[in-house]
Amino acid sequence: MSDAFSKCRLPQEAEALHASGVYPFYVPIEERLGGGEVMVRGRRVLMAGSNDYLALADDPRLKAAGADALRRLGTGNSGSRVLNGTLTLHENLECELAEFLGHEATMVVSTGYQANLTLSPLFGPHDVLLADRHIHASLVEAIRLGQARLRRYRHNDMAQLGHLLETADPAAGSLILTEGMFSVGGDLCDLPGIAELTGRYGARVILDSAHDVGLLGAGGRGTAEHHDLQSAVDVQTLTFSKCFGSLGGAVAGPRHVIDYLRHSARAALFSASLPPACTAAALAALDIIRTEPERRRAVLTTAERLRSGLTALGFAIPPGGTPTVPLQVGDALLCCRFWAELLDEGILANVMLPPSVPEGKALIRISVTAAHTDAQVDRLLSAVAAVAGRINTISGRVPVAIGGRDGA
Incomplete structure (x- = not known):
């Protein structure tokens, strides 16, 4: 053997x-x-390699918020969100993020990678998933966990994406998966082009905003706000390890979609919840993003x-x-x-x-x-x-x- x-x-x-x-x-x-x-x-x-774009990881206000949560709530929660691991602090952050991003609801998870994995239940066997070739590895893993038929389009190539949408099975649900700001090249997705195509074909748009929420747009809401196309994005993921100077992630979207993921996304259901210090630091970072x-x-x-x-x-x-x-x-x-x-x-x-x-x-x-x-x-x-x-x-x-x- x-x-x-x-x-x-x-x-x-x-x-x-x-x-x-x-x-x-x-x-x-x-x-x-x-x-x-x-x-x-x-x-x-x-x-010269950090994604801490707003330089908040060392900010005294984030440190103070994290230290206070550490003293009050301990180092960890010893459970998943669905059982004993949900804190009022998590719910406060979810409410603040939903309002900030303009979505009905948000679910906070333990990492940005995990936030993307939680998307896999949205990729059903009767769906076709159209994904940019430059998407992050965590999105590729989410696709592998799902059951949708995958079609990749050349990076930001709206002509090819349009062809894939036009030739997709009309009985299938169509989803477009892309990043807002791409993590390797630093370029932005062609959201105006995507919005035009979804208006024509009725596809749903899922946007990974790990690198752009907090950084782009007049209010720091990311690529969608930068293009004035927040209504074109159906579901959005983000991480707290870039502009938020902490650790953790979230997925935001319509309430019924987020509620579905709360009960269907195994990546979240069977993982320990975000520690108090990280959650409090992310809340403090959100306040700074909004006000500075x-x-x-x-x-x-x-x-x-x-x-x-x-x-x-x-x-x-x-x-x-x-x-x-x-x-x-x-x-x-x-x-x-x-x-x-x-x-x-x-x-x-x-x-x-x-x-x-x-x-x-x-x-x-x-x-x-x-x-x-x-x-x-x-x-x-x-x-x-x-x-x-x-x-x-x-x-x-x-x-x-x-x-x-x-x-x-």
Whole structure:
């Protein structure tokens, strides 16, 4: 009989990265120093990979709210929401979120990943699910848990999505699944195009707003508000681990849909509920999001400085104006070398390798927050220029790039 654990080996790619000394994952943060900086391997470095866009994770008001809830309610709830794990605090957050987002009801769960998994009961055997090819892994897992027939459309390709809707079984329920702000590229979904198609074909729209709620729109309600199309979104998921500076997630929509998920979504039914401290911190963050729009303005202004600076260096930066910026490299080993040299320069960014991106499309993902100063962005740009000049063969560079190979 063979050993069931014989498959438990590192992928060859990971072994190669270890051997080359450029393995970019599971890097421990020793201390958060504030002001957009952290301690890594005994060095003070600039954090350029965080999704804490509004810089709330270290905000004294969130810490105070979490500490108070910890003292009053303990470290955890020791049960699922459906049994003994529901707190009045959860219900307060649900009511506040529903009002904020303009939905009838909201269900709070323990992570953003889990919020997407709770969608699976909506994907029934008589439904067709039309999903953007760039959706997050958690949405892919929700699809696998469901029973709907899956059709993928090219990223933001409204012509192909329209064709899929036109040729779908008219007896089937149609659902469109996309992200508001895509987590890797930082670009936005074509919600106006989707809204036009749903008006024509009657499909339902499910929007993952993990990265955009709190950041985009006049009131911070995300991509839907940014496009003035909140009524076009039927169901919306979000996470508290980005703009809310905490942990947890939620799914929002019509009351009968949320009530159905409360009793049908196994990912929520059989998971312990969100701890009190995280819930209280998310509530405090929501209040700040509603009352301090200057945080959004600050990070978007900083993002524009970063994007303009990278474009001036010769990088082909996709449009969008959001704080998440991909630097296309291509080769996985070269990308990890780029990341390691950035860290040597005092910059901690993110590496995105397959399957998070297509084969041959490895990239460095850089993001800025409301805590970053102009001087820190300039420091980041100088580091990128220095590393790119040394590596000299970076994919995605346009001919004006300093030190690069034309067309590389």
